[in-house]
Amino acid sequence: MRLSDGEKWWHQQKLASYEFSTKVLRDFSSVVFLANAAKLVAKVSEAATSNMxxxxxxxxxxxxLASIFKVGFGTEFNSLSESDEIGYQFSKAFDDANVSFYWRYVDPSWKIKRMLNIGSKASLRINIKVIDDFVLRLIRLLNAK
Incomplete structure (x- = not known):
């Protein structure tokens, strides 16, 4: 069900399309990626000066990941900071889940492990739960705004 029809609907769609254009997305992404790159450079410089x-x-x-979160969800994801425990858990679960998916291609027993819920497949289920919980928390937070 649309809230408006005909000419009024077309006009609203045309206005909204400007907000989601490739140029707007590219410009916003560039700003976000540059800001996070500056944070990264600061981390690397700090490590270099302290010989760490x-x-x-x-x-x-x-x-x-921080850049993608800002562009995709419009919210900050402090993955470059070790002080954000929830972000750290999400990052770790995300990385571990990616490793589990990789092993599907080289481990012929992955289907058995999934069926028995053992090994890397048991870990994958736990990691997916952490990821799901994080995303649901984020959705609730964004809906509350």
Whole structure:
């Protein structure tokens, strides 16, 4: 059911389409990715000046995840900060779930493990629950705004 019909509906759709254009998305994404890249550079610089070892792959993944969350959900995801425990749990579950999916291609027994809920498939179920809980919490938070 539409709230308006005919010419009025067409006009509303035309106005809304400008908000979701490729250019608007590209411009917003660029701002978000640049801001998170600056945070990443600060982390790397801090580690370099203090002669501290870092896991660059992990930091790059966190930076990408933070950017995608801001662009996709319109909310900050402090994955570059170790102080956000819920964000850390989500990131870890997300990474571990990706590893589990990878192993499907090289582990011929993955279907048996899934059926028996053992090994990597048991871990995958736990990780998916963490991811689902996080996303549902985020949806509730966004709906409350």
């Amino acid at each position: 070892k870092i896991n660059l792959q992990e930091l790059l993944m966190k930076c990408t």
